[in-house]
Amino acid sequence: MDHKDDQVHTIENVSSITDEKSDHGFTTNSEDLPKGYYRSPFFLGTMMATGFSLAAGVGGFALAAPNLALINAELGPDPNYVWIGLVYTMALAIGLLLVGRLSDLFGRRWFFISGQILAIIGCIVVATASTIKILIGGMTLISLAASTQLSFGIVSNELVPMKYRFFTHAWLYLWCLPASGFGPVVSKAFILYTSAGWRGSYYLLIGINAISALLYFLFYFPPTFHMKFNNRTKMQQLKDFDFVGAFMFTAGLLLFLMGLSWGGSVYPWKSPATISALVIGIVLLIAFGCYETFANLKEPLVPVHLFKNFSWVACSINLGLGASVYYGMAIIWPQMVAVLYTDDGGASIHAGFLSSLVGLMIIAGQLTGGSLAVVIGKTKIQCICVLTIAAATLTAVASCGPDDFIRATVLMCLGCFFVGWNETLCLANAGIDIDDQREIGTAIGAAGSMRSAISTLASTVYVVILTNKLTENIPAIVPPAVIGAGLPATSIVPFLTGFSTGNFTGVPGLTPEILVVGVRAYKEASAKAYSTVFLSTLIFSGLAMILSFFTPNVDEKMTNQVAATLHQKGTETIVGGHAEKHVV
Template identity: 60%
Template sequence: MEPEKDVQTASQWVEQNPDAENLKHTLPEEDELHGFQTDLEHLPAGYYRSSFFLGTMFAVGFGLCAAVGGFGLAAPALALINSEIGPDPNINWVSFVYTLTLSIALLLVGRLSDLFGRRWFMIGGTCLALIGCIVSAVAQSVPTLIGGIALIGLGAGAQQSFSFVSNELVPMKYRFMINGWIYLWCFPTGGFGAAVSKAFILYTPKGWRTCFYLLIALNVTSGILYFFFYYPPTFGMKHRIRTKAQMIKMFDYVGAFLFVSGLIVFEIGLLWGGGVYSWRSAHVLAPLLVGVAILIAFVLWELYAPLQEPILPMKLFKNPHYVAAIVLLGLGASVYYAMAIIWPQMVAVLFTDDGGANMRAGWLNAIPGFAIVIGQASAGALSAQIGKARFQCMTVLSIGGAFLAATAYSEPSTLVGSACLMALSSLFIGWNEAVCLTNAGIEIEDQQEIGTAVGMAGSMRSAISTVASSVYVVVLTNRLGETIPAEVPAAVVAAGLPASSVVAFLTGFTTGDFSKVPGLTPKILAVGTAAYKLASAHAYSTVFLTSIAFTGIAIIISFWAPNVDHKLTVEVATTLHEKAGTIVGESKPGMGNASV
C-alpha cells in the first residue's frame, strides 16, 4: 500500500512549485488543500469487513432508528398523550419541536464535525437524545414532554447525519447503496412506527411511555457502538497547522447565533399561526417578520464578513445542482412529516368508528411511513444502476405528486383506494428523497466539507417540512371550520334533532360523549356521524389538493437536479483509524486490496 500523501497548506504548495508564484494571490487562505484521502484499491484487504467499519455502520443504524422513532412513535399518539397528561392546547408542539430543533442541529453538527472531528459529536448527540428519551418517558405534563422531545430533536441532529458519516467512508460509487442499507433501519420506528406505537398503547402496561423505553434501549446500543468502533480522523489529523484554540477563536459565533435565533423565531411564528393565535395577530406577525430579518442578516453576514471559518460557506449556493438537490430533499420529506400528522387523523375520522383506537388503525396509520422507507431503500439499491438521477427525480416526483393529489377523492367508503394512493405517492416521493440526499453529498467541490453540505441539506429538509406541515394543518383546521358547520347541522336537524341541541351534538365529536345531547336518538346519531365523516372528507380533500403547490414546485426544480453518473468513482473521502492513528487493518501483515 502506498503511504498516505501529506496534506499541504496553500503556501507550502506554492513554495514547492516556484512556477506557480504568480498564482499565489488566487489561492484560498486555508489550512489545507483538500482532496480525496484514498481510493478503494489502496485500502487494506478486509477493511469493509473489519469490526470498526461494521460496528460504525450498526451504530449509525441503531442511532437512525432511535432518531426516527423520536418523531414516528410519538406523533400518532398525540391525542391519547394529551388526554393523559393534558389537556394542553400546545400538544402539537410535541411534533413541531422535533423538526424545529432538528433543523437547527443538523447544520451545526455537520459544520462543527467537519472542523473538529466527528467522533465526539456522534457520541454526544446520542447521549443528548438518550436524556431526552428519559425525560419524555417520565413526563407528567405536556410542557415537560415538549422539552424532552426538544432534546431528542437536538440529538437527532447527529443521529440523522448518517448520510455524511457513512458516505465519506465508502467509495463514491457505493454511496447510494450504503444509504439504501441504512434506510432499512427506519422500518421499526418509521415504517411501522404508527403500528408499533399503537401496539405499545394497547398491549403494554406503560402504554405510550413504552415507546420511549424502546428509544432508550436503541440510543444506549448506538452510543456503545460509536464509543468502541467509530474512530474517524481526529482534529490533529484534519489540521496539520492549526490548533484547537485557534479554531475555536476563528469559529463563526455571530453566524451561528444569527442562524439559530432566526430559525427559531421564524418557526415559532409559523407554528403559532392559525392555531394558538390568529395569523393576523402580533403574536404571529412579530416573530415571522423578526425571524425573516434575522435570517437575512445571517446571509449578509456570511457573504460579506471577513470570516476564516464561516458557519455556512456561501460558495455552496453557487452550485445550482446542489441547491436543487437540497430543496427537492425538503419538498419530498415534507410529505412524510405532514402525512404523519394528517393521515392518522384522517384514518381516525373517516375509516374507523372508534376514533382510531384499535390496532387496525395503527396498521393503516403506518402506510405513509412504510411506503416512504420502501422508496428510500429501493432508490439506494437501484438508483446508481439506473443512473440519470435528474430524470429519476423528475419521474418519481411527477408520479408521486399525481397520486398524492388524487387522494383528494377520499371518502368514508374509499378506504382501499385511499390507502393505495397514499402508499404509492409516499413510495415515489421517498425515492426522490433518497436520491437527493445522496446527491447533496456528491455534488460539492470539496469532500472535506461533506458534513457542512449535507448538514445544510438536512436543515433545509426539516425547515421546509415544518413550513409544509404548518400549511397543511392550517388548511385542514380552516376547512373543518367551514365544512362541518355547513353540512352537519342541516343533516341532523333534518333527521329530527332539535336545533337547540346542535352545538352539544358537535361537541360530542370532540369529547366522545353524546349522552347529554337532548333529543338524540340512535338514528339521528347515525345520520350525524355519516354527515360528520363526509364533511371531514371534504376538508381533507382540500389538504391533498394543496399538496399540488409543493409537488408542482418540486417538479419544476427537478429540471435542475444533478446527474452524478460521472462522479461515481472508487475514491474514498476519509477512513477509519485505529487508536494509534493508522488506517484500520493497515498495520496487519499480508494486506492486499480492500473489498466491499
C-alpha cells in the first residue's frame, strides 16, 4: 500500500472510530492502529508521565508515614498530627471516584495535568510548613492531587490492549520502588544526612511532580470531550451531572471517615463529635445509594449497573482489603521494628531498611502478579491462593515476640508479597470486568474509592487496637518488673516517660541493670499489643478469602482490544497516522 492509500486507510479508520463514538467509544484493535503507535513520543511520553506521577503520588504518603512522631516533635506537639497520614486515605476515598467519573464525562487530559500542578503546590506548602495545621493543609492538597496520580490504571488500561493490561501495571509499579519501596530509607537518609531533614522528601517530590506535569502537557492527548460526545456541549453535560449524588457521597464518606479517625485519638469514641460524624455519614451514604438506585438520573455519579456485577464488586472490595495491609502496616511495622527489633528507637538507617520491607515486598508481589497473570491465567484461582497464603502468614506474625526477629520478618515479607500479587490482579480486573469500556474511569475510580475507604477503616482499627493494648499492657507489665528490680515506685512515671522521649537521664534510682529489666518488660508488653493487631488482620483477610471465590476469571477477555487511543494535538488523527482531520 503506497503513502496515499495508507492515508486514506487511516482516515477511514479514524472515521469508523469517531463516527461510532456515541455508541461504542474509541474501541479498536491494536492491529488496526497506525504503524509505530506504541513507539511514538506521545505514547512513550504518556507512560513516562504516568510513572513519574505514580511515584510522586505514593511518595506523598510513604515518605511521611515513618516520620509522623518526629514531624510532630519539630512542629508541635499537636494531637491532630495523626491527620498527616489519615487525610491521605480519606481524600483518596472521595477523590478517586470523582476523578474517574468526571474524566469519563469531560475528558481526561486536564484532570491529570491539573492534578500534578496541585501536587506541586501541596509539596511546597508541606516543605515550608511552620505548624502541624499548615502541614495538614498541604497534605490535603497532596492527597487530592493523588486522586489523579493513583488513577494511573485509567490511563494505562485504556491505552493498551486488554491482554497487556496486567503487564503494563507491573511496569508502572516499578516506579513505586523509590518512594513506596524504599520510602522509609529515603526519608531517613534525608533526616540523617541532609540539613533539609524530613522536608527534603517534599523538595524531591516537587521535582518529580514538575517532570510529570511537563510530560503530560507535551504528550498526553486522549480523546477530548468533543471527540467523545459529538452531539453534546459541555454545558449540557454539566447540567445533567449528578451534583446531588456527588454532594451526598462526598459529605457522607468524609463524615464517616472523620468519625472513624477521631474515635479514640482526637475525641473519645463516646463523644458527641465522633458519634454524630459516624451516624450522619452513614445516613448520607445510605441516602446516596438509594438516590443513585431510584432517581431518574441522566449522568449518575455511580452507574448502579456496576454494582449488579458481583464479580466486579468482590474484586473491588478485595482491592481495598489487600491495600489495607499496606496502609496499616506502613504505620504499624516501623513502630514494631523501632520498639522490638532495634536498640535505638528506630533512629538508624538500618531501621529505615527494615521498615521498607512492607512496601518492597508488596511491590515485588505486584510485579510478579502483573508479569505472570496472563501466563498463569485463571485469575480467580490466583486470588484464592495468594489471599489464603497472605492471611495465614500475616496472622502468624502474632506469634512473634522480641526474640523472633527473623520469623517476624519472613512472615511479614511473605504476607506483603502475596497481598501485592492480589493488588495487581484486582486493580486490572476492576477495569476489565465491565460491560462498557467507556466507563473504565468510573469503574476504576469507584474501585479505588472503596480501596481507600476500606484502608482507612482497617488502619483505624489497627491503630485503635494497638493504642488500647499498649495503654493496657505497659502499666500492667513494666512497673512490677522495674519495682521488683529495685526502682522506687515514685520513679515509675518519669521512667515510662523515658520511652516516649528516648531519654532516661535523671530518673531517680535508675541503674543500668534496672534499665535492662525495664526495657525488656517494655518490649514484652509491646509485643503482646502487636500480637493482637496481627490477630485482628484475620478479620479483613478472612473476608477477602471468602470474596476471592467470587472474583472473575478474565482469560477470555485477554484480546487485542484497545479502549481508547492517543491523538495528535488539535486533530482527530491517531498518533502515528497521516490524516489531518481537524476538530471543529
